[in-house]
Amino acid sequence: MRILLTGATGYLGSHLAQALVEQGHQVIVLKRSFSDTRRLAGISSRLVMYDLDRCGLDDPFREYAPLDAVVHAATVYGRNGESAADLVGANLVFPLQVLEAAMANATGLFLNCDTSLGHFLNEYALSKSQFAEWGQFYAGQGRVRFVNVKLEHFYGPGDDASKFSSHVVRSCLGNTSQLNLTLGEQKRDFIHIDDVTTALLLLLERSGTNDDRFQEYPVGSGTAVTIREFVEKVHQLTGSRTGLRFGVVPYRSNEVMESRADIRAMASLGWSPAISLDEGLRRTIAAEKQTWKSEV
Secondary structure (H helix, E strand, O other): OEEEEEOOOOHHHHHHHHHHHHOOOEEEEEEOOOOOOHHHOOOHHHEEEEEOOOOOOOHHHHHOOOOOEEEEOOOOOOOOOOOHHHHHHHHHHHHHHHHHHHHHOOOOOEEEEEEOOOOOOOHHHHHHHHHHHHHHHHHHOOOOOEEEEEEOEEEOOOOOOOOHHHHHHHHHHOOOOEEEEOOOOOEEOEEEHHHHHHHHHHHHHHHHHOOOOEEEEEEOOOOOEEHHHHHHHHHHHHOOOOEEEEOOOOOOOOOOOEOOOOOHHHHOOOOOOOOOHHHHHHHHHHHHHHHHHHHO
16 A cells, blocks of 8 residues: 555554555655654655655645545644644644545545544643544544554553653652542553554555445553552552552543543454553553663
């Protein structure tokens, strides 16, 4: 397949780029000229890269026509002080421009990496849900085959430090004196990055067999544990001396108290998660330890 990928320099996108290249697909990457490409270092020679600040958005669609699919994995979480307008630009306006280019150039499939978070939890979740609605709107008009993937909390080695799971793992490995947390009663569905990647690859392969122009697939482990259980498990597996201070941090406004993927639609395609939370955390901790050693 000939696939256009956004967000390839990010955590999810780089794992997907690696997997697509290994499967023999041609991957065309949309990025910025100043993007940090370290995550793509091992495969950069096998990618076609376009710098959005130096070319037109239509260029890759015209020059590599016809594209079989667009995978939109780019996102801005809002963890670095971005305004609501910044989030709308990154999570709604930009992907809408990509979607318009895809429709104008008769691209076969648009696969969107969405979030399982409720619309009104925060500005990030709202901007993501609004783009998914645009995709559903155009799919209803018969202008695109749009597959929306609602991702639960994915984790793994090398993820951004701003992610909750990474912060907990690295704090415990570093024996930070104390870790301030909420009461931890919220339940979350944690899924390893490798399981997310296999799910997305399967959807690229199989979603065209469904007659529906708009399809939505929740992707997670299908189980949920409390935040407290997750943190205590990391603490135990790392043998950490970090003090866990549950209840010091208040819950967010509109906090979601339980999030769990209904994976029956994915199961109908023959997919199921292969990595348990215990195994995934062991792999993550082992890899983070190696990184830790190489940096000191």
